[in-house]
Amino acid sequence: xxxxxxxxxxxxxxxxxxxxAAASVRSPGSWARTAxxxxxxxxxxxxxxxxxxxxxxxxxxxxxxxxxCNDNGLVxxxxxxxxxxxxxxxxxxxQCLEIVxxxxxxxxxxxxxPLPVIASAEPQRDGRVTLRASTSxxxxxxxxxxxxxxxxxxxxxxxxxxxxxxxxxxxxLQAQKPRRGAR
Numbered sequence: 001x002x003x004x005x006x007x008x009x010x011x012x013x014x015x016x017x018x019x020x021a022a023a024s025v026r027s028p029g030s031w032a033r034t035a036x037x038x039x040x041x042x043x044x045x046x047x048x049x050x051x052x053x054x055x056x057x058x059x060x061x062x063x064x065x066x067x068x069c070n071d072n073g074l075v076x077x078x079x080x081x082x083x084x085x086x087x088x089x090x091x092x093x094x095q096c097l098e099i100v101x102x103x104x105x106x107x108x109x110x111x112x113x114p115l116p117v118i119a120s121a122e123p124q125r126d127g128r129v130t131l132r133a134s135t136s137x138x139x140x141x142x143x144x145x146x147x148x149x150x151x152x153x154x155x156x157x158x159x160x161x162x163x164x165x166x167x168x169x170x171x172x173l174q175a176q177k178p179r180r181g182a183r
Contacts (some may be wrong), residue, residue: 002027015036015039016075017081018036018083018110019034019036019051019053019062019064019075019085019118020055020062020075020078020081021052021083021084021085021116021118021119021152022034022035022036022051022053022083022119022120023053023055023062023064024055024062024078024083024084024086024119025053025084025086025119025120026053026120027115028055028056028057028086028107029054029055029056030054031052032052032053032055033050033052033067033122033123034050034051034052034053034119034121034122034123035050035106035121035122035123035129036050036051036053036062036110037049037050037051037103038050038066038068038069038071040066040069040071042069044100047066047068047069047071047103048068049066049067049068049069050065050066050067050068050123051064051066051067052064052065052066052067055078059076060076060077060078060079061074061075061076061078062074062075062078064146077108078164085115085116085119096132096133096134097132097133097134097135097138097172097175098130098131098132098169098173098178099130099131099133099138099167099171100124100129100130101128101129101130101131101164101167102127102128102129103127103128103129104160105130105160105163105164105167106118106121106129107127108160108161108164109121109142109145109164112144112145114136115140115141116134117131117133117137117140117141118131118140118141133173135175135176138168138171138172140170141168142168142169142172143167145161145164145165145168146165148161149162149165162169
């Protein structure tokens with residue numbers, strides 16, 4: 001029983017951690033749509049909504065709400081947590097790549113450490129998720145994923161991580177190809 005309670009606490013802590021990560025990589029004070037799925041299960045079916053987040057400094061809190069079912073809450077005392085990515089927030093760079101992936105691939109990314117490029121992802125209407133990052137950020141993410149895949153003990157999960165690496169690598173290579181007509 002205690003083991004199950006500990007697992008539930010870790011899961012809930014991770015949920016709130018991702019809310020803080022998503023809010024801290026965006027402009028303070030403004031609401032932003034994230035790719036974090038809602039945790040509620042109205043009628044024993046998963047809510048299909050995504051969360052919107054907003055970080056404010058005074059009073060220090062992160063607000064969140066589901067765009068579909070209106071579940072909402074506040075996270076306080078988040079500034080000194082490892083989930084606060086404000087210091088390493090993804091800067092809007094001129095040459096930003098967009099990578100579209102499935103919800104399942106994004107869920108796999110969220111299992112690891114909260115990196116700004118992952119936390120700043122945005123959901124699309126077709127059920128996929130878009131990451132926006134510079135080539136150098138994507139290369140860092142690739143190195144991280146390759147290491148994570150290498151440590152994975154389940155062959156099927158390792159394959160999913162490697163497939164995700166291939167998707168990201170293809171996007172980086174595509175971006176590095178010279179465009180026709182470019183000098």
